[in-house]
Amino acid sequence: MAQPSWKTLEEQVRGIATLVFGKDCEPGRIAGVNFDGVVHKSEYETVAIEISKQYDLDKVRQGIGRLGLARQSLIVDGVVLRGYIVLPKPPTQAMIDAAAAVKITVLSVGQLGTLFFHFPQYKEARLTSSFGSSIDPLSGAIDKTNYVPVAYTRLDGGKDVSVNEIADMLRAGQNVILLGEYGSGKSRCVRELFNLLSDGWAGTFRFPYAVNLRECWGLDRGEEIIRRGAYVLGKDDLAAAAVRANNRQSLILLLDGFDELGSQSWATDETRLRQLRARALRGVKDLVENTSAGCLIAGREHYFSSNEEMLTALGLKRNNTLIIKAKDEFTDEQLEAYFDAAGLAVELPSWLPRKPLICQTIALLSDDELGSMFGIASEGVEFWNHFIRVVCKRDARINAFFDEETIYRVFVALSRITRTRPSNIGPISQRDLQDAFEAVVGQLPVEEAAAMLQRLPSLGRIGAESQDRQFVDMFILDGLRAKDVAKLPDDDEAQRRRAISENWLNPLRALGQSILALDMSKRVDSFRQLASRAAAAKNATLAGDIVASLSRNALKPADLQGLTISGAFISQFVINDENVTNFTITDTTFEHLVLPNSPPNRVAIRSSMASRVSGAASFSGLPDWVQLDLVDDFDSVQTVAQIKKAGLSPSLEILVAILKKTFKQKGAGRKEEALLRGFGGGASKKIAGSILRLLIRENILSRHKGDEGWIYTPERSHFARVSEMLDQLRSSTDPLWLEAEQIRD
Numbered sequence: 001m002a003q004p005s006w007k008t009l010e011e012q013v014r015g016i017a018t019l020v021f022g023k024d025c026e027p028g029r030i031a032g033v034n035f036d037g038v039v040h041k042s043e044y045e046t047v048a049i050e051i052s053k054q055y056d057l058d059k060v061r062q063g064i065g066r067l068g069l070a071r072q073s074l075i076v077d078g079v080v081l082r083g084y085i086v087l088p089k090p091p092t093q094a095m096i097d098a099a100a101a102v103k104i105t106v107l108s109v110g111q112l113g114t115l116f117f118h119f120p121q122y123k124e125a126r127l128t129s130s131f132g133s134s135i136d137p138l139s140g141a142i143d144k145t146n147y148v149p150v151a152y153t154r155l156d157g158g159k160d161v162s163v164n165e166i167a168d169m170l171r172a173g174q175n176v177i178l179l180g181e182y183g184s185g186k187s188r189c190v191r192e193l194f195n196l197l198s199d200g201w202a203g204t205f206r207f208p209y210a211v212n213l214r215e216c217w218g219l220d221r222g223e224e225i226i227r228r229g230a231y232v233l234g235k236d237d238l239a240a241a242a243v244r245a246n247n248r249q250s251l252i253l254l255l256d257g258f259d260e261l262g263s264q265s266w267a268t269d270e271t272r273l274r275q276l277r278a279r280a281l282r283g284v285k286d287l288v289e290n291t292s293a294g295c296l297i298a299g300r301e302h303y304f305s306s307n308e309e310m311l312t313a314l315g316l317k318r319n320n321t322l323i324i325k326a327k328d329e330f331t332d333e334q335l336e337a338y339f340d341a342a343g344l345a346v347e348l349p350s351w352l353p354r355k356p357l358i359c360q361t362i363a364l365l366s367d368d369e370l371g372s373m374f375g376i377a378s379e380g381v382e383f384w385n386h387f388i389r390v391v392c393k394r395d396a397r398i399n400a401f402f403d404e405e406t407i408y409r410v411f412v413a414l415s416r417i418t419r420t421r422p423s424n425i426g427p428i429s430q431r432d433l434q435d436a437f438e439a440v441v442g443q444l445p446v447e448e449a450a451a452m453l454q455r456l457p458s459l460g461r462i463g464a465e466s467q468d469r470q471f472v473d474m475f476i477l478d479g480l481r482a483k484d485v486a487k488l489p490d491d492d493e494a495q496r497r498r499a500i501s502e503n504w505l506n507p508l509r510a511l512g513q514s515i516l517a518l519d520m521s522k523r524v525d526s527f528r529q530l531a532s533r534a535a536a537a538k539n540a541t542l543a544g545d546i547v548a549s550l551s552r553n554a555l556k557p558a559d560l561q562g563l564t565i566s567g568a569f570i571s572q573f574v575i576n577d578e579n580v581t582n583f584t585i586t587d588t589t590f591e592h593l594v595l596p597n598s599p600p601n602r603v604a605i606r607s608s609m610a611s612r613v614s615g616a617a618s619f620s621g622l623p624d625w626v627q628l629d630l631v632d633d634f635d636s637v638q639t640v641a642q643i644k645k646a647g648l649s650p651s652l653e654i655l656v657a658i659l660k661k662t663f664k665q666k667g668a669g670r671k672e673e674a675l676l677r678g679f680g681g682g683a684s685k686k687i688a689g690s691i692l693r694l695l696i697r698e699n700i701l702s703r704h705k706g707d708e709g710w711i712y713t714p715e716r717s718h719f720a721r722v723s724e725m726l727d728q729l730r731s732s733t734d735p736l737w738l739e740a741e742q743i744r745d
Helices: 009-021 057-075 093-100 109-113 119-127 163-171 186-197 222-231 236-247 268-280 284-287 306-314 332-341 355-362 367-373 381-398 402-418 430-441 448-454 473-485 491-502 510-517 524-536 539-553 640-648 648-663 671-676 682-697 714-730 735-741
Strands: 028-029 033-041 045-051 080-087 105-108 151-154 175-180 207-212 252-258 294-302 321-326 459-461 469-471 558-566 569-574 580-588 590-595 602-615 626-635 703-708 709-714
Touching: 009 028, 009 033, 009 045, 009 109, 009 648, 028 045, 033 057, 033 080, 045 057, 045 648, 057 080, 057 093, 057 355, 080 109, 093 105, 105 109, 109 268, 119 207, 119 236, 163 175, 163 186, 163 294, 175 306, 186 252, 186 294, 207 222, 207 236, 207 682, 222 236, 222 284, 222 524, 236 640, 268 284, 268 306, 284 306, 284 430, 332 355, 355 381, 367 381, 381 402, 381 473, 381 510, 402 430, 402 469, 402 473, 402 590, 469 473, 473 539, 491 524, 491 714, 510 539, 524 539, 524 558, 539 558, 539 569, 539 580, 648 682, 648 709, 648 714, 648 735, 671 682, 671 709, 682 703, 682 735, 709 714
Parallel strands: 045 080, 080 105, 175 294, 175 321, 207 252, 252 294, 558 580, 569 590, 580 602, 590 602, 602 626
Antiparallel strands: 028 033, 033 045, 151 321, 459 469, 703 709
16 A cells, blocks of 8 residues: 555545545535535435634634534434534644534544544553563563664665665555564564654554564454554553554554464474464464555564465565565674663673674673673673573563573573584474473473474574574574583483483584583582593593583692593683693594693693694694694684683783773773772772772873762873783783783782
8 A cells, every 4th residue: 555645734634534434535515615525424424524724713713603504504404414623733722612612623633533543642552562572681671772773684685774764665565574583673673663654644644553473372363463452552442443444554564573473282294383383373364464554574584494484374475575684783883883872881802792682681781790791801601691591581571381491491402402413503303392392391392382492592494495493693502502511410310321422523612611611610520520421432522521611710720530532522622731630632623722831730632633723833833742633723822812711810800901991992081980890899909909000100091080089091192002912911021011910919
């Protein structure tokens, strides 16, 4: 349906009146008097409309007189006349009183429209309710952060589109499917479209109508979905008007979460699953097939097996449907805009994905949480533990049938399955999903469970026509694998035996190792025994994961009692000269081997290969205890990421944090309270004070009194020097760095 193109106020009013009264409104003549609009409702009822561009009481009184004459003429024939005077803006109380005295209604164009559908009332209620998953993921409160303009990818290969362009398409009656992975901002896009389409509704008489489909389980007819959209807002009185507006093609539909409508049973057969999804979406299909006013429907990409199935199940035709996809991550510019809108000045570490949901989670952190989660020594462990809770709690809110712990445990079970898959991230079959669920819950998935498994966050389709899934987010998968290993000492013996006898192909990466290192810090001996059993069985990669993670554990040394690992695949092995001792690794492939500054105690690596070695410039530079047959790349200088856990002293961690806050973040200066935030009290605070005094003495920072205490300002002439120290970190020889290293509590 094309957007109305009223050229005059009279045309606009007549068009609205046609919708309001359900009959054509045309210029007409009653008792010799010309009226701008006349509607013959029935043999016994007529509506007469006076339209005035003049906004004054005298003009209203003239209209009252004309309508009174017409009423007297028609009453003789037994016809009731309902009279309306329509003005360009809301009438004054004097105008209302003058018309009401003779039972005539005076109102504005917009007020006339509310007789058809009271959109202002609906809009107010809708904006105070959540749009899909656009909420605070922990509290459930509405997300009020300003929308950050992003571009959406057209799957037909065309130019990316903006949210304004999507709104124009919907106004023109086009249909749009918005796909995206979890946390990519689909619901936020729907909310922004609602705001854009709400503007000028009185001129177009087209109303955006936004429905969270997760609130529409079991509805088979489109009318029921429209009514449910009013009921959940507590606006039962608007339900009938909304249905009428939709029947007359005046609603632009914004339907969020097609993947949140579940089938009523479970199957591993692909044909049967398609039938179940189609049945779950019968109401949506009925609604969409009967609209020509423009419709956007959003959901997770991997819910359907193919785009053709998706179009059929949703009742859409390819020739009038544009399929677009929300980009998985923010660009640097969008990231900066998002944090500016949230009132934050934060620099994210390079290892952290730029997903909108991750950025939202960060924006909700306290200053102390930001300091502890993204300090220089952090490798993401604390943030990962927080974020996985956010993801599971968010999905539990979507589907109340499951608590966050069940979702988390299913995740962990699925991560185990990927350990033996050649592509690292999958594939995960429907049978795998069923088995993981059954192992956690103790029964086969039915009803809501089926829906949850079809839409688990961080999973995606492996191809356009495949029912199989795969992890699309290594940030989540790596941590889940670590949690799977961390629970093995607490599992029963049968589960442990099963794990150590598997032939894992895919090892933990740096983040997973760091997460496991923290989790096993108080049970080192249990994990040493587990590594020994795994090495003696088939699972050398499990043994390698444990040893590589122990090497990252700086709490206390671990004597591995002569452990030998053969035939493992280790992603990153950062060998510390103290943390792990007394072990041998042979016939193993390292993705990245990081050598220590001094030889570790009773450690040997023999007959192995490495894609990259840090800490040696060539084969001749390898220490005697390392014998490698093949190395693709040598790197004599360790990078920042490699040395974070390899030994920055507390004073250097604090120095780096202060330099980053003052030189690398936005703003001309920093309050002392902000600089010291996140260091805690006691010794750390004393060290921070000493570092600040050192930086002032060396003219790296200057300070002045502000309204709320000292303000510290960076001396920009030292920017290059500071940047070099932050790049080199432990390898820095800058005198300032060396002096800061000697500061103790």
